[in-house]
Structure formats: C-alpha cells, structure tokens
Amino acid sequence: MSQRGLYAITDSALLANGKLLPFVEAALQGGARWLQYRDKSGDRGRRLDEASQLAQVCKRYDCQLIINDDLALASRLGVGLHLGQEDGSLHEARQQLGSQALIGATCHASLELADQAVNAGASYIAFGRFFQSVTKPGAPAATPVLLQQARQRFTLPIIAIGGITLHNAPQLLGAGADYLAVINGLFGASDAGAVQQRASNFSQLINAC
Numbered sequence: 001m002s003q004r005g006l007y008a009i010t011d012s013a014l015l016a017n018g019k020l021l022p023f024v025e026a027a028l029q030g031g032a033r034w035l036q037y038r039d040k041s042g043d044r045g046r047r048l049d050e051a052s053q054l055a056q057v058c059k060r061y062d063c064q065l066i067i068n069d070d071l072a073l074a075s076r077l078g079v080g081l082h083l084g085q086e087d088g089s090l091h092e093a094r095q096q097l098g099s100q101a102l103i104g105a106t107c108h109a110s111l112e113l114a115d116q117a118v119n120a121g122a123s124y125i126a127f128g129r130f131f132q133s134v135t136k137p138g139a140p141a142a143t144p145v146l147l148q149q150a151r152q153r154f155t156l157p158i159i160a161i162g163g164i165t166l167h168n169a170p171q172l173l174g175a176g177a178d179y180l181a182v183i184n185g186l187f188g189a190s191d192a193g194a195v196q197q198r199a200s201n202f203s204q205l206i207n208a209c
C-alpha cells in the first residue's frame, strides 16, 4: 500500500443526482489512493448498495475503500473503516475487522487523542480541520504546527483534513501530512473531467513534496 497520496471522501449532498460513481471514478483516474464513503443519510439499503458499487470501482483502480462511521458495513464488505470520537470503540473495530484492516481515527487537534488511537490499534491518525470547511464548518480547528509535532511523534500515516485545496495543500505536506483528505476541494468541481484534473493535480503535488 502506498504511504502517501490523495484521500478522496464522498459527500451525499455534493454527489447527488447520479454523480457518485462517475465523479468517484474520475477521482481514481486522477490518482486518488484512498476513498472514504461518507454518507449521513441513515438509509442502510442505499448505503449497502452504493458502498458495494464503490468497492467494485476501487478494486479496478487498486484503491483502498474506507467506510465512514459504520463498522457493520465495513465488516460486511471487508474494507477499511474510519471512526470519529463518537463513533464507537476502535479497539472493538480492530478485533472485529482483524489485524490487516485499515482503520483510521479522527484526532481533531490533539496529540493525546492520537496516542489513544494508536494504542487502540489505529492504522492512521487524522487531524483537522486546517482551513475553513464548507462541508463541516463547525469542526475544531488545527494548525500545521500540530502536524510537525505529530510527525516527530508517530510513524504511522498522518492525514490532514478540512478545507484543503490545491492552493493551501503545500503547507500541510511541508508540515508532514502523508495523505490529504478532501471533499469539496475535489468533488466540488463542476463535472467529472474537472474532478479528474483536480485529483491529478493533487497527486502530482503530493508526489513532488
């Protein structure tokens, strides 16, 4: 598995009206290495259906699929899982999904939360939000200095999230982020071609830093 790259995250509102699959495929064609399925609808049938389709697309592009919030769905599909602080026990998720599963944890702006996540078996730690986020404006703020401190303390992959664009990404990469997790700065594009171009630009930037 690659240790750096673009981490694309879906959003049900942004990718409504038939955009989910074509926009995701465009992001993978542009080089996204990880994809998180993030759906807050609570519609279990739809979630299973969409996540299953994404699993097939990800397989074709050798991209790691990660399910947000939903251990049962991740377990059913045999893919990765992302858990926030209110989303259940990381330790239990690790026990259920096994030692090989990719499991990520939200750590906001806290090295202490990251310590706890590592001890509970996380595969990666995610910090944010670094910039104003249209998708999640209320998320607690973090600074690039935190990334530098995390880089010195942890060896597992460090993810940066929140308001990331091609313009502001270099400072996060310079501070030590391994993966850039992006929703609006990627899927906010007007069409699939533009999504692919953005993904390709992000990927080139990450490889260059």
Ligand SMILES: Cc1ncc(COP(=O)(O)OP(=O)(O)O)c(N)n1
Pocket (backbone or CB within 6 Å): 036, 038, 068, 069, 082, 083, 084, 085, 086, 087, 104, 105, 106, 126, 127, 159, 161, 181
């Ligand atoms: C890579 C990544 N980092 C952070 C989050 C946020 O998780 P959480 O705090 O549980 O918030 P929701 O995404 O569930 O609204 C994430 N999803 N992915």
Ligand SMILES: Cc1nc(C(=O)O)sc1CCOP(=O)(O)O
Pocket (backbone or CB within 6 Å): 106, 108, 127, 128, 129, 130, 132, 133, 134, 135, 136, 139, 140, 161, 162, 163, 164, 181, 182, 183, 184, 185
């Ligand atoms: C889902 C999420 N979690 C955040 C955190 O800081 O934990 S910020 C965020 C939204 C990311 O979307 P965008 O790239 O559009 O800002």
Ligand SMILES: [Mg+2]
Pocket (backbone or CB within 6 Å): 068, 069, 082, 083, 084, 085, 087
């Ligand atoms: Mg969550």
